[in-house]
Amino acid sequence: xxxxxxxxxxxxxxxxxxxxxxxxxxxxxxxxxxxxxxxxxxxxxxxxxxxxxxxxxxxxxxxxxxxxxxxxxxxxxxxxxxxxxxxxxxxxxxxxxxxxxxxxxxxxxxxxxxxxxxxxxxxxxxxxxxxxxxxxxxxxxxxxxxxxxxxxxxxxxxxxxxxxxxxxxxxxxxxxxxxxxxxxxxxxxxxxxxxxxxxxxxxxxxxxxxxxxxxxxxxxxxxxxxxxxxxxxxxxxxxxxxxxxx
Amino acid sequence: xxxxxxxxxxxxxxxxxxxxxxxxxxxxxxxxxxxxxxxxxxxxxxxxxxxxxxxxxxxxxxxxxxxxxxxxxxxxxxxxxxxxxxxxxxxxxxxxxxxxxxxxxxxxxxxxxxxxxxxxxxxxxxxxxxxxxxxxxxxxxxxxxxxxxxxxxxxxxxxxxxxxxxxxxxxxxxxxxxxxxxxxxxxxxxxxxxxxxxxxxxxxxxxxxxxxxxxxxxxxxxxxxxxxxxxxxxxxxxxxxxxxxx
Numbered sequence: 001x002x003x004x005x006x007x008x009x010x011x012x013x014x015x016x017x018x019x020x021x022x023x024x025x026x027x028x029x030x031x032x033x034x035x036x037x038x039x040x041x042x043x044x045x046x047x048x049x050x051x052x053x054x055x056x057x058x059x060x061x062x063x064x065x066x067x068x069x070x071x072x073x074x075x076x077x078x079x080x081x082x083x084x085x086x087x088x089x090x091x092x093x094x095x096x097x098x099x100x101x102x103x104x105x106x107x108x109x110x111x112x113x114x115x116x117x118x119x120x121x122x123x124x125x126x127x128x129x130x131x132x133x134x135x136x137x138x139x140x141x142x143x144x145x146x147x148x149x150x151x152x153x154x155x156x157x158x159x160x161x162x163x164x165x166x167x168x169x170x171x172x173x174x175x176x177x178x179x180x181x182x183x184x185x186x187x188x189x190x191x192x193x194x195x196x197x198x199x200x201x202x203x204x205x206x207x208x209x210x211x212x213x214x215x216x217x218x219x220x221x222x223x224x225x226x227x228x229x230x231x232x233x234x235x236x237x238x239x240x241x242x243x244x245x246x
Numbered sequence: 247x248x249x250x251x252x253x254x255x256x257x258x259x260x261x262x263x264x265x266x267x268x269x270x271x272x273x274x275x276x277x278x279x280x281x282x283x284x285x286x287x288x289x290x291x292x293x294x295x296x297x298x299x300x301x302x303x304x305x306x307x308x309x310x311x312x313x314x315x316x317x318x319x320x321x322x323x324x325x326x327x328x329x330x331x332x333x334x335x336x337x338x339x340x341x342x343x344x345x346x347x348x349x350x351x352x353x354x355x356x357x358x359x360x361x362x363x364x365x366x367x368x369x370x371x372x373x374x375x376x377x378x379x380x381x382x383x384x385x386x387x388x389x390x391x392x393x394x395x396x397x398x399x400x401x402x403x404x405x406x407x408x409x410x411x412x413x414x415x416x417x418x419x420x421x422x423x424x425x426x427x428x429x430x431x432x433x434x435x436x437x438x439x440x441x442x443x444x445x446x447x448x449x450x451x452x453x454x455x456x457x458x459x460x461x462x463x464x465x466x467x468x469x470x471x472x473x474x475x476x477x478x479x480x481x482x483x484x485x486x487x488x489x490x491x492x
Contacts, residue, residue, distance in 0.1 A: 009369045056370060080367055089366040120335040121326055123255045124302060124374070 003098050004075060006031075006045075006062045007091040012055040012235060013127045014087035018047050027051075027088055031062065034082035038075070039068050048102040048243040049109060052195075054235025056128070059091075059110070061243040063102040100245075108172070108190055108244035113201045114237045115183040117208075129182075130201075130237035136208030138178035143214035144207040145174045145185070147221060148200060154193055155224040157203070159232075162194035167224075169193060176204065183208075195232055203230030249344050250321060252277075252291075252308045253337040258301040258481060259373045260333035264293050273297075273334055277308065280328035284321070285314050294348040294489040295355060298441075300481025302374070305337075305356070307489040309348040346491075354418070354436055354490035359447045360483045361429040375428075376447075376483035382454030384424035389460035390453035391420045391431070393467060394446060400439055401470040403449070405478070408440035413470075415439060422450065429454075441478055449476030 008027070016024035020032075031045045043064040051057060070078075075093040083089065099105075114129040115136070116122055122131045148157075151170040158167050173188035185204065187197050203220060206212040212230075220229040254273070262270035266278075277291045289310040297303060316324075321339040329335065345351075360375040361382070362368055368377045394403075397416040404413050419434035431450065433443050449466060452458040458476075466475040 009366070011369050058370065076366065084367070087369050087372075089369045091364075091366050118337075120255070120322065120337050121330070123257055123333050123335045124304065126333075128370070 001065050001067055001098070002069065002095050003063055003065050003100055004093055005096040005100060005102065006064075006079075006093050008057055008060040008062060009089045009091055010057050010060065011087035012051060012053065012057070012238075015053060017053045017055070018049070018051045018060070025086075027060075030083060030086045030088055031064075031079070034079045034086075035064060035066070037082045038078045039066050039070070041066055041068065046102045048106045049240050051238075051240055052235055055238045055240065057240040059242040060240050061102045061106070063096065063100060102243070105245050106191070106243050107246050108188060108242075109192060109240065110173075110186065110188045110242040110244075111192070111197045112239040112241045113185040113187070113197060113233065114239070115185070115201075115205070116181055117178075117183055118181040127236050130234050132183075132205065132208075134209055136183060136205065137210065138176055138183050138208065140210070140214055141183070141185075141204040141208040142176040144204050144212070144217040145176050145200075147214070147218035149174050152221055153224055154196055154221070156220050156226055156229040157196050157199040158193040158226060159195035159199070160226065164191075164193050167193060169196065174200070198233040198235070198238060199226075199229055201233035201237070205233065206230045247311050247313055247344070248315065248341050249309055249311050249346055250339055251342040251346060251348065252310075252325075252339050254303055254306040254308060255335045255337055256303050256306065257333035258297060258299065258303070258484075261299060263299040263301070264295070264297045264306070271332075273303075273306075276329060276332045276334055277310075277325070280325045280332075281310060281312070283328045284324045285312050285316070287312055287314065292348050294352045295486050297484075297486055298481055301484045301486065303486040305488040306486050307348045307352070309342065309346060348489070351491050352437070352489050353492050354434060354488075355438060355486065356419075356432065356434045356488040356490075357438070357443045358485045358487045359431040359433070359443060359479065360485070361431070361447075361451070362427055363424075363429050364427040373482050376480050378429075378451065378454075380455055382429060382451065383456065384422055384429050384454065386456070386460055387429070387431075387450040387454040388422040390450050390458070390463040391422050391446075393460070393464040395420050398467055399470055400442055400467070402466050402472055402475040403442050403445040404439040404472060405441035405445070406472065410437075410439050413439060415442070420446070444479040444481070444484060445472075445475055447479035447483070451479065452476045
């Protein structure tokens with residue numbers, strides 16, 4: 001048996017999410033079917049993060065086991081050939097130790113959230129970024145973000161359906177940068193709560209619009225109440241960019 | 247009467263091209279219908295460049311005339327509202343002098359050609375860049391591009407259906423740069439021949455693959471024969487990024 005690690009890119013808009021569901025195509029199902037066509041085996045694919053519908057990935061990691069032996073290049077190229085009709089690509093495939101687990105071995109995850117801040121609607125970026133037609137002050141958003149870096153109880157930024165054992169997470173990195181009409185928010189942590197990044201972005205946008213002061217983010221965090229923070233930003237702007245392992 | 251200048255973004259993959267045709271939706275037709283819904287007037291829209299099907303724009307310029315008076319913000323926002331179902335957006339609208347002509351007053355045009363050079367197929371960039379799975383040497387492509395800068399007879403890079411009076415054009419700028427797996431080719435000239443940028447890119451790719459030496463580009467140019475240069479690069483990777491006026 002060989003355990004395989006994949007790095008994946010996908011367009012979240014084409015799927016109901018990472019996880020296999022009855023209501024539409026999932027990334028997991030697309031991969032499991034491609035693996036079956038490659039090998040004849042029915043492998044279960046485990047992802048590092050269960051991205052929601054609409055959330056994109058440029059660096060999702062997954063693992064699965066195969067009895068048959070393959071070259072790494074063959075696994076990557078053959079899966080891509082079988083995935084030709086799907087909005088998912090295998091960026092790399094490599095054999096790993098049998099105790100490697102895409103989700104439980106992960107020591108860090110990185111997300112990018114993209115906002116396009118301009119009055120005209122999005123065309124080339126439609127479905128790939130959050131359209132914000134009202135001018136946003138990215139420097140104020142960056143000042144608000146400072147209050148969220150480090151180890152905190154993130155209950156205010158946690159979806160009600162979140163299944164994590166604890167609302168305490170450590171945000172190692174949270175940066176807001178503007179390049180022209182593009183505002184990018186990068187977040188890194190060992191792990192995230194459900195909707196944590198999207199709830200942070202929805203809150204920082206209130207700061208960017210001037211509805212909130214940067215300090216209000218600290219008060220929202222301290223409240224430990226989802227109603228104290230801002231709305232959930234849309235899935236379209238979110239990208240799982242990297243999963244790291246020791 | 248007011249003459250209006252528009253700056254436009256569009257997804258070329260959604261249209262048969264800039265120009266109104268019988269075989270499918272054109273950018274020109276989408277704009278003319280939106281203008282009619284805004285004003286009740288039947289204006290003809292003139293574009294700076296007649297982009298082919300699949301060619302994108304982030305800075306196409308067009309003009310048209312309206313008898314009724316409007317605020318500039320109204321023209322931009324109302325056209326965008328009427329274009330909501332179309333893959334085109336008005337980035338700006340401004341009244342201009344009555345002798346302004348989007349095409350004939352233009353003194354410069356800039357194009358960007360995007361190649362993604364990686365083995366896995368494109369997902370998030372599908373239809374937005376040329377997928378080149380074989381490793382390309384961008385430095386060699388840049389060396390090849392040098393031979394094309396300046397004033398030359400570009401017959402070797404001209405489509406047979408090109409309607410320009412002369413094959414002599416001056417390429418003010420032609421740069422090849424790599425950032426990671428992305429190779430970008432930027433070209434600037436007063437005007438271009440039909441397919442000139444795509445034929446240049448198709449030729450430079452031969453250099454990038456090592457099939458041609460950089461000097462072979464000079465020989466292809468000197469031949470003044472379309473058959474001496476490389477194939478036409480696909481439309482998907484090409485963007486009309488800017489049109490300049492004095």
